[in-house]
Amino acid sequence: MKEIARFHEASDRLSDTVARIRRTGRKIIGYPCSYAPEELIHAAGCHPLRLFASGHGIVQAENHLQSYCCSVVRGILEDRLAGRLDFLDGAVFPHTCDSMQRLSDIWRMNGRHGFFADLALPAKLNTPSSAAYMESVLARCKSDLETALKISITDDDLAASIALFNQIRTHLSVIHDFYSRHPGQIRGSDMNALVKGAMIMDRNEAAALLADVAASLRHMPVTDTPVKRVVLAGSVCDTPDLSDAIEAAGGAVVGDDLCTGQRWFDGRVDEVLPPLTALADRYRERAICPAKHAGLTTRADHLISLVNHTRAHGVLFVMLKFCDPHAFDYPYLKKCLDEKGIKSMALEMDDGHQNQGQFSTRIETFIHML
Amino acid sequence: MIFAGIDIGSNTAKAALIKDGTLMGTRVMLTGYHHLKAGTRVFGDVLVQAGLSRSDVSAIVSTGYGRASIDFADKAMTEILCHGAGAHFLNPDIRGVIDVGGQDSKAIALDDRGQVDNFAMNDKCAAGTGRFLEVMANALEVSLDRMGEVSLTADKPSKISSICTVFAESEVISMIARQEKRENIIAGIHAAAAARVGILAAKIRIQGPVMMTGGVAKNKGMKAALETQLNQPLIISPHCQETGAIGAAVLASRL
Numbered sequence: 001m002k003e004i005a006r007f008h009e010a011s012d013r014l015s016d017t018v019a020r021i022r023r024t025g026r027k028i029i030g031y032p033c034s035y036a037p038e039e040l041i042h043a044a045g046c047h048p049l050r051l052f053a054s055g056h057g058i059v060q061a062e063n064h065l066q067s068y069c070c071s072v073v074r075g076i077l078e079d080r081l082a083g084r085l086d087f088l089d090g091a092v093f094p095h096t097c098d099s100m101q102r103l104s105d106i107w108r109m110n111g112r113h114g115f116f117a118d119l120a121l122p123a124k125l126n127t128p129s130s131a132a133y134m135e136s137v138l139a140r141c142k143s144d145l146e147t148a149l150k151i152s153i154t155d156d157d158l159a160a161s162i163a164l165f166n167q168i169r170t171h172l173s174v175i176h177d178f179y180s181r182h183p184g185q186i187r188g189s190d191m192n193a194l195v196k197g198a199m200i201m202d203r204n205e206a207a208a209l210l211a212d213v214a215a216s217l218r219h220m221p222v223t224d225t226p227v228k229r230v231v232l233a234g235s236v237c238d239t240p241d242l243s244d245a246i247e248a249a250g251g252a253v254v255g256d257d258l259c260t261g262q263r264w265f266d267g268r269v270d271e272v273l274p275p276l277t278a279l280a281d282r283y284r285e286r287a288i289c290p291a292k293h294a295g296l297t298t299r300a301d302h303l304i305s306l307v308n309h310t311r312a313h314g315v316l317f318v319m320l321k322f323c324d325p326h327a328f329d330y331p332y333l334k335k336c337l338d339e340k341g342i343k344s345m346a347l348e349m350d351d352g353h354q355n356q357g358q359f360s361t362r363i364e365t366f367i368h369m370l
Numbered sequence: 371m372i373f374a375g376i377d378i379g380s381n382t383a384k385a386a387l388i389k390d391g392t393l394m395g396t397r398v399m400l401t402g403y404h405h406l407k408a409g410t411r412v413f414g415d416v417l418v419q420a421g422l423s424r425s426d427v428s429a430i431v432s433t434g435y436g437r438a439s440i441d442f443a444d445k446a447m448t449e450i451l452c453h454g455a456g457a458h459f460l461n462p463d464i465r466g467v468i469d470v471g472g473q474d475s476k477a478i479a480l481d482d483r484g485q486v487d488n489f490a491m492n493d494k495c496a497a498g499t500g501r502f503l504e505v506m507a508n509a510l511e512v513s514l515d516r517m518g519e520v521s522l523t524a525d526k527p528s529k530i531s532s533i534c535t536v537f538a539e540s541e542v543i544s545m546i547a548r549q550e551k552r553e554n555i556i557a558g559i560h561a562a563a564a565a566r567v568g569i570l571a572a573k574i575r576i577q578g579p580v581m582m583t584g585g586v587a588k589n590k591g592m593k594a595a596l597e598t599q600l601n602q603p604l605i606i607s608p609h610c611q612e613t614g615a616i617g618a619a620v621l622a623s624r625l
Contacts, residue, residue, distance in 0.1 A: 357435050358474065358491065361435075361448045361449065361450065361491070362491065364447070364448045365448045365450040365451055365486060365489060368447070368448070368451055368486070369485075369486050369487070369488075
């Protein structure tokens with residue numbers, strides 16, 4: 001499908017993507033985490049671009065971040081220090097894990113950085129005060145953008161951006177629902193490309209292409225084959241080989257709670273409420289990152305509900321090495337899954353780099369166990 | 371009906387034949403560079419040994435890191451599944467398997483039917499594997515086969531603090547320079563490797579009876595160190611090295 005190919009290209013040929021965005025006249029603001037309020041950045045006339053580590057070896061970042069920081073943070077810093085992100089006009093860093101906060105500091109203190117914002121998000125997201133606090137953080141970000149860019153962001157601007165991002169989320173949800181209900185009809189690598197591409201490419205283009213993909217599924221003949229249905233749990237998963245390996249072993253990914261997956265595109269921003277209130281609600285109420293808190297068993301409850309909803313046979317934890325928040329959450333999540341009789345396995349890995357032999361051995365065995 | 375299993379490991383290639391739930395024979399040879407050639411040869415050898423030909427075999431399962439190279443196998447399955455099936459075939463009471471192979475080590479939990487219930491394997495690091503022991507044997511100028519016996523004479527096992535094979539080797543070289551006794555160093559090496567494997571066993575909360583499989587199970591010093599680490603006796607089959615191939619043959623019988 002040519003639309004899907006465009007999404008693969010968007011991340012595979014980043015310099016071409018950047019050139020296309022430049023032609024729209026938008027400044028490009030990078031962000032490393034799905035708590036970044038993309039709608040605000042977009043409403044400021046800028047392009048929010050999700051940062052992924054390019055996978056080049058770590059050389060300069062070694063001087064700033066020890067090897068016990070995750071490969072995502074070290075990889076993004078390396079890209080920045082090596083000049084591969086010089087096209088950025090700014091960056092926004094949501095306050096999440098320790099490594100992400102240090103990345104923000106090092107970013108700010110090393111080299112030209114254009115627009116820069118730290119979003120000091122609340123840690124607890126389920127209290128009444130966190131709603132007001134989250135909204136004030138977003139208001140501050142809005143004001144910083146307005147001052148830096150010498151613009152004014154109106155409620156209409158924000159409402160238009162919210163509507164556009166809601167369209168993207170809705171189309172992705174429709175496509176993902178089909179992908180989940182009919183494993184094998186859309187390859188996992190293509191689904192990943194759709195989500196990743198939508199975080200990178202021009203959002204108007206993404207919305208239009210995703211609408212076409214979603215529409216084409218209505219006419220797609222469905223021939224379901226029995227597979228082992230797997231839910232992925234974790235933070236960032238930018239390992240294209242993972243879904244291929246799962247599919248080669250007779251499985252299929254049917255859902256996830258990843259920062260680069262459903263956690264990013266599930267749910268919509270209310271279009272009736274005042275825009276900043278609606279944005280604050282959405283970022284507080286979406287599936288939670290373990291660097292935040294919204295109840296003792298919120299993540300486990302969500303994961304179990306995802307497993308039930310997708311009729312998954314098991315959960316594969318994709319754990320980035322040295323990702324403390326997810327590592328701390330894992331024992332309790334596993335215990336909750338065990339209590340429900342849900343099989344799971346933790347696959348620890350570096351973003352984008354695998355020992356192929358061990359990687360496929362683990363996945364094949366896990367799929368066979370289900 | 372006769373079924374075959376072929377296990378292409380990083381060091382050795384193994385083949386096994388079973389008939390009506392009975393082991394007919396096994397063969398082991400060095401893998402070398404060419405996986406398919408090694409698989410073809412070790413399978414040919416085990417057939418000759420049993421006085422059979424290829425057409426007598428109903429199904430073949432390949433396993434090990436070279437499993438995908440065996441193009442004449444009916445199916446490739448992971449060594450974790452095969453070591454589990456093999457251990458259950460050799461002793462149906464087994465509930466835990468420690469497989470220490472050439473380049474990785476695994477802890478496997480089995481249910482009462484010999485199905486894999488849970489597993490953990492070492493990561494990229496070679497500490498706690500056969501390769502780790504091989505590197506140390508070279509540094510200490512003792513043959514791999516004798517390491518176990520030598521270590522059992524230790525009076526004060528050395529403490530190896532590094533978990534990385536390369537760093538542990540340099541630590542061992544420092545101990546040699548300090549003229550620490552060879553048997554103590556080897557006993558320390560076994561304890562360090564066993565500690566790594568112990569982490570895997572703890573991850574899956576391994577239950578007994580536990581069988582140790584893989585070529586390293588022949589090393590008595592490593593067995594003793596692991597028994598101390600796990601605080602339980604380990605069952606070692608005479609076919610410890612071929613357990614994966616035997617399990618592959620068992621799984622071939624279920625295709």
